[in-house]
Amino acid sequence: MARRRLPFSRRHLLLMPLALLFVLPILQLVSSSFMSTDEITRSPPKLVPGRLDLGGYQRLFTETGIVHWFANTVLVSTVAVVSHLVLCSLAGYGFARLSFTGRAPAFVLVLLTSMIPPQLLLIPTYVMFARAGLTDTLAAAFLPWTASAFGIFLMRQFFLSLPVELEESAALDGCGTLRTFVYIALPLARPALVTLAVLTLISSWNDLLWPLVAIDADTHRTLQSGLAGFRGIHHTQWPELMAGNVVATAPLLAIFLLAQRQFVATVTGTVAPHGS
Amino acid sequence: MPLVHTPSGGTRTRRALTGWAFAGPATVLVGTLSLLPAGWSFMFSRTDWNGFGPWDDIGWDNYAWLARNPGVHEAAGHTLVFAAMFVPASVLLGMGMAVALDRRIRFIGFYRMCVIVPFVVSGTVTGLLSTILFDPGFGRVNALLGRAGLPAQQFLRSPDQAMATLCVIALWAEIGFTSMIYLAALQDVPRRLLEAAALDGAGRWRTFWYITVPELRAVTVFVVFWQTLTAVQLFDLIHTATGGGPSGATTTLAYLLYDTAFPRMHYGRAAALSYLIFAMTLLLALVVVIRMRRTGKDIL
Structure with a gap:
């Protein structure tokens, strides 16, 4: 199919600088990571490094725990995403399509927990984990990420929006509840699953407060808590810091750009009310 | 059902x-x-526990401490000031950018992507990056001001400017998400209403003000709610950009809670503080629910 070329418009004069405003700081971050301290702190600042300096990356990988931090973050995010996809889609389907005793109060309970700010949970969760001997372990980093009220809610809303007829005819054909869920409902829920995966990935990868509180040992830190602590110790070592920021951001950015289209479509479709 | x-x-x-x-x-x-x-x-929240040993029930003393401590009052003030800048700006910029991006022209997909990209960058990284960009000495922002003939500013190092600077940085990070939500809602504004307005001779601005803005009201309620939560709970960005400083100027309630609990180990006081934040959140939710009932639209 031949794509019609979209027209140019005067609006480019507005949109071009706007886009630059959002992207330039990120470009500056990348280019600063390839500069020496001297070049970064020179005034006026430069966008393109005069000489490609890999010292920041070299010292980042040899003198800090970045390799551990990266591996830990990948582990935490993987557990978070897989567990969210399995548990929240099961629960979302249960709340949307199955009728069982206690469904309404259980769903209200889930909605209520989403009102609780994370600050309220910080201290008791920390104490709970400390009592269980789990602080300073990797389990502490990922256990709070296993399921969320938001995930359950998102999946329930999506299942509710699907036509029920397919599932009904599967049931008539003698298909059990679990099989109907796995073979009929889940494949249709792909856009919601992609959105849930991307949002869970972003929030678990980027979380700072919990790992900052729950984890002390340098080898058990995540990228965010490692980088946040980095600033105090190596105060003026900008190249390492910027290189660390690039390492912490690049994988997420790559995945997001791949999933972007579906993600934006579903988020906006779930949040924005339709019809009026 | x-x-x-x-x-x-x-x-x-x-x-x-x-x-x-x-x-x-x-x-x-x-x-x-x-x-x-x-x-x-x-x-x-009803104990004087400091992390070690036994704790004593001290009744409502921690809540009394909240009520009289000037540090808590200041932090509450900072939180309100931040929200008062951040939330209206989110609505205005989010709506404005959505309208600007709502046109099928060349590269529009690229522009939309640019705007949403900062949403992926963590608050930690955004904060660290902003310390370079807003550095009074070698920062890019001062270099740009200098080129425009304006004097250099202290930004995050000045108690008077730090909060406003943080707000600009938080908007940079969050506004892409808000504009995507508005952009989606704009697609649902009925064409026939816009056409009818045009037929009746209403100009572009009048159509926007009297047709589009009211049609977007339910989304605006959601955005206000969401961005207020974001403002009240903001932590990562403050931690890496200013650490609550200079001289406490960016210590919000959420930051004070962390500062009270973890370096200082006043768990009881921090728990009471967390209930104050919770109460503010509930109050806000109540206001939003009542507003929603009145507008007759349900975002859930």
Whole structure:
């Protein structure tokens, strides 16, 4: 199919600088990571490094725990995403399509927990984990990420929006509840699953407060808590810091750009009310 | 009402078992990791516990401390000031950018992507990056001001400017998400209303003000709610950009809570503070729900 070329418009004069405003700081971050301290702190600042300096990356990988931090973050995010996809889609389907005793109060309970700010949970969760001997372990980093009220809610809303007829005819054909869920409902829920995966990935990868509180040992830190602590110790070592920021951001950015289209479509479709 | 899928030949008990097998694990996890600690937090808030040894029940003393401590008042003030800048700006810029991006022209996909990209960058990284960009000496922002003939500013190092600077940085990070939500809602504004307005001779601005803005009201309620939560709970960015400084100028309630609990180990006071934040959140939710009832639209 031949794509019609979209027209140019005067609006480019507005949109071009706007886009630059959002992207330039990120470009500056990348280019600063390839500069020496001297070049970064020179005034006026430069966008393109005069000489490609890999010292920041070299010292980042040899003198800090970045390799551990990266591996830990990948582990935490993987557990978070897989567990969210399995548990929240099961629960979302249960709340949307199955009728069982206690469904309404259980769903209200889930909605209520989403009102609780994370600050309220910080201290008791920390104490709970400390009592269980789990602080300073990797389990502490990922256990709070296993399921969320938001995930359950998102999946329930999506299942509710699907036509029920397919599932009904599967049931008539003698298909059990679990099989109907796995073979009929889940494949249709792909856009919601992609959105849930991307949002869970972003929030678990980027979380700072919990790992900052729950984890002390340098080898058990995540990228965010490692980088946040980095600033105090190596105060003026900008190249390492910027290189660390690039390492912490690049994988997420790559995945997001791949999933972007579906993600934006579903988020906006779930949040924005339709019809009026 | 959700349509109900009935498993073939299921009795009541069997249906309950199936239902709970589906919904149970996530519900129990979410409940254990939030309702249980929430109750526990209230218990802590009535003790003088510092992390070690036994604790004493001190009644409402921690709440009394909240009421009289000038540091808490200041932090509450900072939180309100931040929200008062951040939330209206989110609505205005989000709506404005959505309108600007709502046109099928060349590269529009690229522009939309540019705007949403900062949303992926963590608050930690955004904060660290902003310390370079807003550095009074070698920062890019001052270089740009200098080129425009304006004097250099202290930004994050000045108690007077730090909060406004943080707000600009937070908007940079969050506004892409808000504009995507508005952009989606703009697609749902009925064409015939816009056409009717044009036929009646209403100009572009009048159409926008009298047709589009009211049609977007439900989304605006959501955006106000969401961005206020973001403002009240903001932590990562403050931690890496200013650490609550200079001289406490960017210490919000959420930051004060961390500062009270973790370096200082006043768990009781911090727990009381967390209930103050919770009360503010509930109050806000109540206001939003009442507004929603009035506008007759339901975002859930």
